[in-house]
Amino acid sequence: MPEEAPVIEISNLRFAWKKRVEPVLSIASLQVNRGERVFLRGPSGSGKSSLLNLLAGVALPQSGRLKVLGQDMTALSSAQRDHFRAHHIGFIFQMFNLIPYLSVVENVTLPCRFSKKRKHKVLAQADSQQDEAIRLLGHLDMAQADVLHKPVSELSVGQQQRVAAARALIGSPELVIADEPTSSLDADRRTAFIDLLFRECDSANATLIFVSHDNSLVAPFERTIEFHELNHAASNQQPMLKAVT
Amino acid sequence: MAIPGLAIKSFRNRKFTTGLTVLSIALSVMLLLGIEKIRQGAETGFTNTVSGTDLIVGARSSPTQLLLYSVFHIGNPTNNISWESYEEITANPQVKWAIPISLGDSHKGYRVVGTTTQFYENFRFAGGKHLQLEQGEWFGKIDDAAVGAEVADEFGYRTGDKIVIAHGGGDESFIVHTDKPFKVAGILKRTGTPVDRAVYVGLKSIDALHQDFQGGEHDHDPLVAHDEHGDSGEQGGLSAILLGLQSRSAAISVQRTINEHDHEPLTAIMPGVVLLEVWQMMGMVERLLMIVSGFVVAVGLFSMLIILMTSLNERRREMAILRSVGARPAHVFVLIMGEAVFLTLLAIVIGVAMVYGLMLLLQPWLESMYGLYVDISLPTITELTLLGIIAVCGFFVGLIPGIRIYRYALADGMTIRV
Ligand SMILES: Nc1ncnc2c1ncn2[C@@H]1O[C@H](COP(=O)(O)OP(=O)(O)O)[C@@H](O)[C@H]1O
């Protein structure tokens, strides 16, 4: 049953951005279960974001098995993968997460424009998308009128990341992926942000994949994956040594 | 759908630069349409200069030349028509009326046309309108003159004013008949045709002037001298004759008869035909104007392309965000493409609105100052075609950044590349 299926199931996966280029990913096996909070750690350039692109269905592996939420991604057309992402995945980038010409609330409700499923989930819980956005922003301490009505470009980086978190969480996607979401925040803001993320993922019953190269953030996560142990692509092995030769 | 809403918000966010582009395209649309409207106005105005005249007769010359000097007062006849020929032609039973015209004198740079009351009664323009008087009456006495609207405006003439006529055309006329001033008997209403730019006197008055000049009898009372010649006015001959026929269909046969006239070589033309020929000759200028304004439109569209292309890099980030919430590469394409199309359509609407606004504003002035009647009506097929071409061009301009962002979206995935 899909309910019981692992959130992520990877085996013998190989991936390169372009055909003739060396693969950036070579993963023998990876499984993440429902409700887990995973810290994925690795130096920059090691292919973490590339893996997230695969999980989100933006790119496809050249070979191997890739199942997300029980769905074999390689069996879907690109349009189906785009729909899949819209329905099931919330994504937070490192920075510049917001569309500059949309208001705070419009940024949060953006996924509902692309997924009827998430829109309906929102409307099952709240009177309107706006209400739900404001509720989520409230949890993130961002629902003050002056913040809500500011142009997003005038928000601080920390505020922007919290808006991005609200967007990733709206409509309760099963999988929340955060690609170094705290690297543009200062130290005490980082832990606060991670706390928020945990709380919201819990209440939404979402699985969280958190990517970072920052060791100091490991503590609260129940599971940590060292990326260089996971990924056996040649380009990922001993980057230091490679630089010398 | 998600995309149109986003496109409009994105446009509003950059309203200053995009606004300027829209304005520049709108202005070029206005220019293009405005020129087209004026061209149409000028063409109708031009072909409206004579109407109801079936034939114009002059000494043998090119049809264009005959048309130009007889109707537009441009250039001079090489020869005159004799009074005998005039009588012979008017004796033809097909001829309903005849307006004799004698040129060769001027008043302060404006042509003086020697003619008869026939001119006032039978000359028609703009689809059959008759001449009308603003003030006074058509000349009756030998020293009466009727002046065209533009002449009257330029010199502020009123009925009763005295004006002096010079022999020869233009400003460098050599003999000025100061001793025989004319009295302004009437001022014609504006017609928007060359009629406005002339002074009309009796044929006999012209002859009197010339007789006098040739005889050199300056102490003679000119009026007495003229009365002796009676009504014939045969001395000077005529420059041209405008003919109205009993039936239009007779024009070709009467034309042939006149062209084969034995006594002296004559040319008869159908003004409508020659007007069209001349207008087509001037079509060069008109086409040139259209090409220039076409280029202005192209420049406007090109500036839109530049704006879209330069904003593309900064928008790659936006595209990655949209991709992450489920947007397809096609959505991203439509977003950019839609913006170009939206901007072009907006510019067209604004441009058209500006043209109609300007026409409403300027129409009375154009008509009274230049006799140019621009017709405020729904866009013609030509205009709609022009607008359609612009819209299609806007579409193609949008394709360029659209295709590029589509490629980016595929290649970048959700990687944010700055
Ligand atoms: N969209 C892309 N197109 C081509 N190459 C890419 C793309 N994204 C990442 N790469 C390449 O893949 C490699 C791994 O990068 P990335 O997955 O971003 O690593 P990380 O997120 O761990 O820093 C790098 O060499 C990078 O240049």
Ligand SMILES: [Mg+2]
């Ligand atoms: Mg990365």
